[in-house]
Amino acid sequence: MFNRRKFLETAAFFTGSAATQTLLPAWARSGAANDMTGLKALSGTEFHLRAAHTPVSIDGRPGRAVAINGQLPAPLLRWREGDELTLHLTNSLDEDTSIHWHGILLPPEMDGVPGVSFPGVRPGETFTYRFPVKQAGTYWYHSHSGLQEQAGHYGPIVIEPKGADPVAYDRDYVIVLSDWTFANPDHVFAKLKKNSESYNFQKRTLVDFFRDVDEDGLDAAFSNRAMWGAMRMSPTDIADVTGETYTYLINGHGPGDNWTGLFNPGERVRLRIINASAMTIFNLRFPELPMTVVQADGLNVKPVETDEIQVGVAETYDVVIQPREDKAYTLMAESIDRSGYARATFAPREGMSAPVPPLRERPTLTMRDMAMAGHAGHDMNMSGGMKNDSDDGMSMDHGDMNHEGMDHGDMDHDGMAGDMSGHSMDAGGETALQEHNHPTGVGVDMVAEVPSRRLDEPGLGLENAGHRVLTYSQLAALDMNPDMRAPEREMELHLTGNMHRYMWSFDGRKFSEVDGPIVFNEGERLRLTLVNDTMMSHPIHLHGMFFDVVTDPSSHFKPRKHTIIVKPGEKVSVDVTADAVGDWAFHCHLLYHMAAGMMRVVSVHPRDAMMEHDNHDMHDMHKSHGERS
Amino acid sequence: MKWLSLLATSSLLAAPAAAQTIPSNSEMREHTREHHGGLTLGYVEGERLEYRSNEGDPVFLWDAQGWYGGDINKLWVKTEGEYDFKADEFEEAEVQALWSRAIGGFFDAQAGLRHDFAPGGDRTFAVVGLQGLTPYLFEVDSALFVSDDGDVSARIEAEYELLITQRLILQPRTELNFEFQDVPEYGLGSGLSTAEVGARLRYEIKREFAPYIGVSWERALGDTADFARADGEDPGGVSFLAGVRIWF
Incomplete structure (x- = not known):
């Protein structure tokens, strides 16, 4: 060195x-x-x-x-x-x-x-x-x-x-x-609450419509718009606050x-x-x-x-x-x-500069991002099949480097239900309909019917980058994970929201609406599964403890992160060792999502208190025994 | 016993004073929770503020609304009307004050009062309505009115936004009014009383500020049209219009 x-x-x-x-x-x-x-x-x-x-x-x-x-x-x-x-x-x-x-x-x-x-x-x-x-x-x-x-x-x-x-x-x-x-910033937030698309100047226009008609035909272009319109969603809702x-x-x-x-x-x-x-x-x-x-x-x-x-x-x-x-x-x-x-x-010296490449075309969301049952195949036909393009692009341009990525690409269709034609379902897993045991009222405009495991996919909009793009599943910890126990308990939490009303929450409840913390017990190894019911990518952050991202459940070198992007329609699992007693913030790190309610407190209860709480009856029993003798 | 209650009273009095300087943990938590999802906000929108040619009898039309509240409950105020330049009087003027409650992802239920200052004598109505965004992205505002005389009427407005470019937006709009009985003193006949179909082409200089031009076809129908003709009025016509849409 x-x-x-x-x-x-x-x-x-x-x-x-x-x-x-x-x-x-x-x-x-x-x-x-x-x-x-x-x-x-x-x-x-x-x-x-x-x-x-x-x-x-x-x-x-x-x-x-x-x-x-x-x-x-x-x-x-x-x-x-x-x-x-x-x-x-x-x-x-x-x-x-x-x-x-x-x-x-x-x-x-x-x-x-x-x-x-x-x-x-x-x-x-x-x-x-x-x-x-x-x-x-x-x-x-x-x-x-x-x-x-x-x-x-x-x-x-x-x-x-x-x-x-x-x-x-x-x-x-x-x-x-x-x-x-x-x-x-208060005005920015208020503007989002009043009109959530205030900053989006990359919506689909008539010009885009005619281009799509030209490329995909009138039927496809029209039914694609009808589909998004029926859901009252915009496929161009990629970022809430923009370069505007x-x-x-x-x-x-x-x-x-x-x-x-x-x-x-x-x-x-x-x-x-x-x-x-x-x-x-x-x-x-x-x-x-x-x-x-x-x-x-x-x-x-x-x-x-x-x-x-x-x-x-x-x-x-x-x-x-x-x-x-x-x-x-x-x-x-x-x-x-x-x-x-x-x-x-x-x-090498000051005052130099290199060309700045032009901005690439803004991505659009696909039905895969919506995780809708019965729509995935639809989308492949109508918007040209984002996932297919990705695989083709990668194998053609960077075939040598990207065999790994390609293989992953072929495997990760597990989330696309049986109606997906022509794709192997060998990875299994998420073909069943996702359960939603949370309120879906005013603050939840959609749920992920068939969320998919997407750790081995590049981030939103980079599927067709034409070069290597880092995925979470490519990350492996250099040091062996400090806690290699299998999780004793699983907890599922849904990322929920209503873009139109600019309401964001976990499990359909804003932080202002919940009545207590999420409880972890000291010392336990916990698998936290996050299901993204929204169309946006949310960087989710837990204070005080790291996530061991479950890229491979059997690995002892899981990448450990304090913040993880959960892609639209994704279901991702992280293992947490609850070793930090106390109250910790847990939230989406998009500032206005957090301000709109996408936050919770995680309370790690000390083992003693937990024992007292959980084994209350047993304690009483012991106590009475003691008194008797 | 007496000194005990005295102690309790004094500690009760002391508690709020202490709380002001050093908030308790639970008060702090409450405050933090309130600031993560509990925002209360005010909104004002002048949706149509326009000059209408009205076939040589020009009018100024306003259609504005505003609300104050949180995500679920809001106080919602709407006003619309027309001022006739030639006659120098208000042809129509109404104000609604509504309690609005979000009842679904895209719709609010509303209830309250409407008061008309014109035409004719003052009238007050009870209002129940539904406002929101339908599938396929139609903005809809619908309401049922019961006047202080017991007359029942209904109104539905629907708009759609067609983006020609990011800032140039064509907005077709339709409004239908229904009467459930004849109200001759106001020239209204039972059935579909008036219909309006129009389109506005606006340019969003800013999202909050968009001048527009447009055209609107308005017509009284059925008995309402007959009442108009009997009054020597034209039951329908085309207006060219220019105006501005603002919100903040």
Whole structure:
């Protein structure tokens, strides 16, 4: 492995004007002329953080952020595994604030969710967080108060491992993806509640209709629209908030500001990618470079090379790239609905840039996403068969690399019920109709009749990417899972919503409507199965405990994640070890979905209390025995 | 016993004061829950604010509604009417105040009062209605009215949105009015009394602000048409119109 520091110095020496920035670590430098919003790092064991309204400049336009220490994103916090930390959060806002340490394992009262784990921080007050660092990797932190996350209250965390880092790299950069709006986040939310399609300017029009008539015939084009119309749904409902109001940022820089990271040709550059967006799932790629994924959600994974990654809100991925040529490379981060993008440049010198590829056509939802019985075959005929295209595209363009993906592709039709013609049903499983033991009233506009297992599918809209796309089933933990017990208990939870009314919930009940927490019992190994009854991809996050994603039930190297995208119409299982006693937030990490009600409290009951509760009768019996003798 | 109750009273008095400074865990949880799904909101929409040619007898028409409430229960106010420029008077003017309750994924049931200031003398109605989005994406607003004289009538409005481009939208609209009896003093005959069919082509400069042009064909039918003719009025006609649709 190269000496990292030496390379930094060399880079600074060779890069002229960058020499003025040598006080900044490599990840914080940018080629942008006025780097007012560049990242700065704080390290050590005691940190002073102040939340305040702060003027910022986004692509040259002035805005007002809720920022930490005057920075957007908030300062990079560099911690070391094993350290005891003291972090002071001072609130200089005129409203309550908080910091939640996303993905960090800590005592519940330090987790920073107002009303769940602590009271929040009042204006003018300082709250001190104290906890030991028990893990290493890339994480992030953000406000859990109101809609402050949307306004800039987020920042990266990098924790240096105690032992040797299994990842070899010459330099590393943090890539914080986010979505910025000049509008007041409360107005954005209200606008969604009043007219949920306010931000969608990629609906299907007459022009699309005539194109479809041309391609698929009048009958097909018409019945496809009739089908969607009958359900009162839109196949273009990919993202609720779009590029219409968002400027997509990398490290606080808009596409025009072009954040730039420097490298020397041939170096291995580690990128710590954090999606700190409020609402935007990104598709991330280097048009001219493969990426090797080495870490997901802070935990090391067996290296896997890919060309594109769908990064859900709150997910993190560490990748290593090795640009060999003396030229600039574009990092392209398209929003999932292709209404905009963030980009950065990696170059050997400042002031360079590479072509920015045009936005690809926005995807449309298919009946597979709706998980409707009896419609899957329909869809294949009418919209050209998304899944088929995907398989064909992959095998033709990248046949050599993608045999694995192809095989998976052929197998994963298990969710498409018997009416699916011509596809093997060997994977079995979800052909039966899904049960729905939850309310389906006003807040639930549809249920997944035949949800499918989709861990081995690329994210929404990337089926036809024409190159390798990371799937969850390609991820495997580098270290053996800490708990390899089979689950003792299964729990099913449905992701529910009504897009038209912009209501979002779990099991048909908004957080404001539920009367108690979801109860886990200390020490138990639990299989949580999530069924997505909606048409949207939801990044689901549990505080305090990791999900062991059940890609393969027999594997002891299940990828462990704090946040997982549940695709439309998907049924996904994760195993959880309930080892963190206390109350924890559990929610969709799309900010306005959470605000609309897609949140719960998971309460891990201590074993003693559980025994008392569950074995109440037995205790009484023992007691009476005791009294008698 | 007396000092016990005194103690209880004083602690009861003390409790709310303490709660204001340091909320209890359950109060905090309540507050947090309320902020995740319990939003109360207000909405105002001027759906049709337009000038109508009305065959040489131009009128200004307004059709607006607004609500305040949560996801399930709302106070819903609707108003519509026509102002005749030549006669310098309101041809029609009505206001409805309704309690609206979501009864399904796409429909609200509504009940309340309607008051007409014109035409003629004031009239008040009891209203029950159903408003929402039908399969195949028709926006429908339907209501049954019972006047203070016991006259029963009904109205149904339906709209559809056809996107020519992302911002250029053609909206066909129809409105049918039914009378369940003759109401001669208001020129209404039993049966389908009036029908209107029209289309508006709007351009959404912003989603919230869209000027439009359109055409509307309106006609009194059956006995209602006869009443109109007897009054020397034309029972039907075509209007060209221009207006604006706004919401916030």
